[in-house]
Amino acid sequence: MSIAEVRGLTKKYPAFTLDDVSFSIDGGKITGFIGRNGAGKTTTIKSMLNLIHPDGGEIRYFGMPLTGNEKEIKKRTGYSTGTVNWYPRKKIRDIVNIVRRFYDTWDDDSYRKYLELFSLDETKAPSELSEGMKVKFNLLIALSHRAEVLILDEPTSGLDPFSRNELLDIFTGLKNEGVAVFFSTHIISDIEKCADDIVYISKGKIVSASSKEAFMEQHSHEGESLEDTMLRMERGDFDE
């Protein structure tokens, strides 16, 4: 079942255009959003989080348009925007104590579980965290309020291989609970390991949005890995 839909999303910048981006995200599935740096991943995700104002197109969650329903939708959505530093000098505990008030569904058990799993110290401030730990702090908040869909911008960037593996396992666990996980990455092995669906963006346009198997079937040559296929496609060598 489609939990989130992006239809005809367009955003024009002087030197870049996000052009007619469309795809959907299903519940109980992990969707990897892949593309090289500057392909339009963050612009798309920012539009999905209502942080930027698209020139055209529509974004819907749970059958409702984001415009006009953002409060209700954001309560049911978790997000992480990578290594952004929120309130760098405040203690994590103080930030969380404020954030939890905004969610009726805040789950203290989940919060404690992920705090321990991510080895985060509540008494530390974000400015004292490494880049990888900042990502984990963002994820901690996203995972602690029983979100039905997670929109994550580069959640694995800056993480060590062990933490990355742990995180991908967490995604699989959440998927099994029916959560829709949508994460952007430029690390193809992340997609290879856990994604069910692939949305591939290049130069502001969606090249492919399908299941991983359908993607491989349509684009891969015999014996080619997903990484080889994507590298070849990025060079402009398409094989329909």
Next chain:
Amino acid sequence: MRVKALKIPCSGWKGVILMSNIMLKEIKLSASPLAFFFIPFGFMVFLPGYPILCGAFFVTLGIFQSFQTAREANDIVFSALLPVAKKDVVKGKYIFVCLIEICSVILMMIGTAVRMTALADSPVYRENALMNANLFALGMAFVIFGLFNLIFVGGFFKTAYKIGRPYVIYIIVAFIVIGLAETLHHIPGLEALNAFGTDHIGLQVVLLISGMLIFVLLTLLAYNRACNDFEKIDL
């Protein structure tokens, strides 16, 4: 005609809880301690031989610092990502700003009441070329705060980033208004603006209420514009 289109922000019970949560966020995470530090500058009404409206200006300086601190902490994007409507982010900022301003105005009112009664005949205040602490001065403090809400806070929400330009424009306008307020009572026929004690109390009350109305109108106008601007910009 524009005034007709102003929407007065009001909320149901859920809205009150939401706004109290936003206020907690403003106070505990976003605000600079300087915003609170400058509140007692409302008592500058007691300083003899000092432009009385500068107290109101210092309070806005503290709020400006708070916006700078919040910007460095990515506060606006953080707030926009919370499960709140974008206009609630704007409303939260305006309520916080008005809260600081009103706290300071209460101190100014206390100080002015003392100067209008117990200290009404004090020579140190009587022999003063500058403006006297009276209800007109309080009304003008409300005007300064209204201008801050319109020019600085409203200007900030055009980009949710640039604070320097709207603050410089506000400083220029604020000091022109302070200069005018300080000068007016020297113009023949306008001496009643500088009334001592309860002299010309009818006129003084009207001037205070006018200042309050200007504050409310400028703030509502700024809030409505800021909601529209903030909805359009990219964060």
